[in-house]
Amino acid sequence: MTPSTEMNRSMSKPKQSFRSRLYGLGNSSTFVGYLFVAPILILMGIWFYYPLLQSFIYSFQDISFLNPDAATFVGLDNYIEIMKDKDFWTALSHSFLLTVVAVPLQAILALVIAVNLNKVLRFKGLFRTLYYMPYITSTIAVTTVFMYLFMQQEGIATQFLTWFGFPDVSWYANVKYALLFLMILTIWTYTGFYMVVYLGGLQTIPNDIYEAGLVDGANGWQQFWKLTVPMLKPVTYLVIMSGIINVMQLFDQPYALARNGSLGSPAGATSTIVTYFYSQAFSFNRSGYGSAAAFIIFALIIGLSFLQRRFMKEEI
Amino acid sequence: MADSRKAKFLRYLLLFFFSIFFIVPFGYAIYTSLLSKEDIGHLVPPTRFTFENYVDIFTTSDILIWYKNSIIVTFGILIGNLIVNTTAAYSLARLNYRGRGVVFFLVIGMMMVPYQVMIIPIFSMIVDLKWLNSYQGLIIPFLFQGFLVFLMRQFFLTVPRELEEAAEVDGLNKIGIFFRIMLPLSKGAIGTQIIFSFTGTWNSFVWPVTLVNDSRWYVMTVGLNTLKNRYFEWPNLTMTGVVLLTVPIIIVFLLFQRHMVQGIATTGLKG
Numbered sequence: 001m002t003p004s005t006e007m008n009r010s011m012s013k014p015k016q017s018f019r020s021r022l023y024g025l026g027n028s029s030t031f032v033g034y035l036f037v038a039p040i041l042i043l044m045g046i047w048f049y050y051p052l053l054q055s056f057i058y059s060f061q062d063i064s065f066l067n068p069d070a071a072t073f074v075g076l077d078n079y080i081e082i083m084k085d086k087d088f089w090t091a092l093s094h095s096f097l098l099t100v101v102a103v104p105l106q107a108i109l110a111l112v113i114a115v116n117l118n119k120v121l122r123f124k125g126l127f128r129t130l131y132y133m134p135y136i137t138s139t140i141a142v143t144t145v146f147m148y149l150f151m152q153q154e155g156i157a158t159q160f161l162t163w164f165g166f167p168d169v170s171w172y173a174n175v176k177y178a179l180l181f182l183m184i185l186t187i188w189t190y191t192g193f194y195m196v197v198y199l200g201g202l203q204t205i206p207n208d209i210y211e212a213g214l215v216d217g218a219n220g221w222q223q224f225w226k227l228t229v230p231m232l233k234p235v236t237y238l239v240i241m242s243g244i245i246n247v248m249q250l251f252d253q254p255y256a257l258a259r260n261g262s263l264g265s266p267a268g269a270t271s272t273i274v275t276y277f278y279s280q281a282f283s284f285n286r287s288g289y290g291s292a293a294a295f296i297i298f299a300l301i302i303g304l305s306f307l308q309r310r311f312m313k314e315e316i
Numbered sequence: 317m318a319d320s321r322k323a324k325f326l327r328y329l330l331l332f333f334f335s336i337f338f339i340v341p342f343g344y345a346i347y348t349s350l351l352s353k354e355d356i357g358h359l360v361p362p363t364r365f366t367f368e369n370y371v372d373i374f375t376t377s378d379i380l381i382w383y384k385n386s387i388i389v390t391f392g393i394l395i396g397n398l399i400v401n402t403t404a405a406y407s408l409a410r411l412n413y414r415g416r417g418v419v420f421f422l423v424i425g426m427m428m429v430p431y432q433v434m435i436i437p438i439f440s441m442i443v444d445l446k447w448l449n450s451y452q453g454l455i456i457p458f459l460f461q462g463f464l465v466f467l468m469r470q471f472f473l474t475v476p477r478e479l480e481e482a483a484e485v486d487g488l489n490k491i492g493i494f495f496r497i498m499l500p501l502s503k504g505a506i507g508t509q510i511i512f513s514f515t516g517t518w519n520s521f522v523w524p525v526t527l528v529n530d531s532r533w534y535v536m537t538v539g540l541n542t543l544k545n546r547y548f549e550w551p552n553l554t555m556t557g558v559v560l561l562t563v564p565i566i567i568v569f570l571l572f573q574r575h576m577v578q579g580i581a582t583t584g585l586k587g
Contacts, residue, residue: 027489029411036407036494037419039400040460047457048426051437058436065440113334116327119319127331129573130338136569138519140537141558144544145341148348148551154357156344192338220323249430252521259545277432282526287436294432301430 058291065285078292088293090268091276094179095248098272102186103243107236109191114198115228128199131192139189139252146185147172147257172257178269185253190246194239201235202228237312244304248297249274273297345562348555356552369556373543379560381532382539389454389524389535390517396459397513398506404460405468406494410480426462435526442527449533454524458517464509471505472498507575514568536561 025031059078063071082088117127134142149157150171162168171181209227229236251274254264263279264271277297281290319327348356350365373379408420438457447453475498483493499506521537528534531542540557547553569576 023489026491029490030413032490032494033407033411033413033416036403036411040404040423040465041419043400043456043460044422044426047438047460048429048434049422051434051441052429054437054440055433065443068440109334113331116330120324120327120331127335129570130335133342133566133569134338136515136519136565137562138521138537138540138565140521140541140544141345141561142341144540144554144558145345147544148555149341149344156340188337188341245430249432255521255525256541256544259548274432278522281436282439287440290436291433294430294436297430297432302428 055291055294058288059295060292061288063288065287068287071288074288078289079296081289082293082296087268087271088273088276091264091271091273094269094271095250095273097179098183098186098250099244099247102183102190102247103240106187106191106194106243107239109187110194110239111198111229111232111236113191113195114202115224117195118199118202128196131195133192134189135193137189140256142189143185143253143256146181146188150181172270173266175266175269178257178266181257182250182253182270186247186250190243194243197239198232198235201232205231233312237308240312241305241308244308245301248272248301248304251275251278273300345555345558348551349559351552353550353552356550369552370560373553373556373560377539377543378531378534379536379539379543379557382534382536383560385451385454385533386518386536388451390514392451392455393458393517394510394513396455397461397464398509400460401464401509402468402499402502402506403494405465406472406498408465409469409472410498411490423462423465427466431522435522439526447527449528449530453527454533454535458523461513461516464512467508467512468502468505471502475501504575507572511568511572511576514572515565518565518568 058071060073060075061071062074062077113131117124117131120127146157147170149155151158152168152170153159155170158166158168158171166177169177171177205228209231210223250272254270254272254275255278257270258265263275263283273293274297277290277293280286280293349369350367351358351360352364352366352368355364404419404423408416408423442448442453442457445453447456479497479501480493483497488496519537520535521541524535525538525541528538531539534542540554540561543557544554
């Protein structure tokens, strides 16, 4: 595009009108390019990269919102203290457990529903909308409803689950069952979303592959395992990756179910790495320590995504 | 290939079975919101339904203010997003200039960083600016979205170059091409942007709960959370709140559903 700009410039000798000079400016890739990224560059600088840097500095300081001027440099002390904090490891184990249980389960359910929904002709749109709705519903609304469903005596879900030997307790307030409650909540929220993602993936698989499979005498199950699952591998990668990120970031649900109690109620049973971070930063006003925790979450997410990429590549 | 009758039946059975789990929570919320205090916890015929909870909640709580706040914040961010993301995406997809690669890297890089890393300094900035409990505080830090820039850029890349060349011959400059050629073509992609931005802001909780501490500045999600804590013994009231918070998002979703499904199909995932 530079030659044309040069041409415009060389033509724009004294006699050129204001209008055509404006036109020329509007035709310069450089000018329009910078003009159009200027808003995001400014906003990003102020509200993303500056805070990112600030947070990184905080993480090596002993600093609080209450008295930010009294900050002192403490080196790696915050990071070391977190590593020694039992509550951090509890929170991390909860996040890890949630990830290990909820992410594969929601991926499997999503795949099973998608494969079946892809084959039916009638009510397809209706089913898809219905399965998708939990994902677009506010996490606070969903948690509120589930708390009533899983309430002692009155909860429909609690009563239903007593048939399978579960006790008649308020799940969200019970130290033993609160985390399981969070898992159910998570799976319910995300399954429909990943189902739609799988549905998109299924539509990219060419039909003749199945026809070739049919000629070779593969039945439905064999087709599913030998053709569908391997063909969907890139989609599964995305579903697992995004699932890990979502579940590692779980915060609204434990916040809502704690009601007026402290984050992670009952008795820390629903603490996650994010509730741990949040209570350090905003309940105990420890900006430096909280920032260090935030960078640990960041590192964990990056680390897990690399690990998962490795793992998925080695398979097959 | 066609299913046998039996296979077809089993598929519908399975889909229907799963649907139950997805319908029950929604059904419970709507049903309970229509119950009078005496009927809570009982199965009653629709003739006993009442709207008194809706009247109650509008007259006794600040929900109207929360609605207004949610609407202002959601639309403020939506408009900002559409302008900032779309112009940036066009610039990154179609214009050549020095430093474009760096800008692209900075935009994409945002998708990898969790919000926890930024929330402490942003909270401090908002406090310093005296923007706690204000629309500015709830809107301005959120006017851009790396993921949505990426989504729009992917779309602009698919527009054939010939269209631009033809437009240039007709005397349109780069800005003209953006407004007259690119924007009219990107209705679908903009629809995707609208639904992601709208649902994301309307449902957002951690930011408004952090940046506001005065109940008159609550948005709907934060308001519902306090309602639930205060009236936990009255499921009819809290479920009314749930329905009121959820209905707008369902309407927007049904209007733009097509675009969301397309968005997922073209870009993979929301990060």
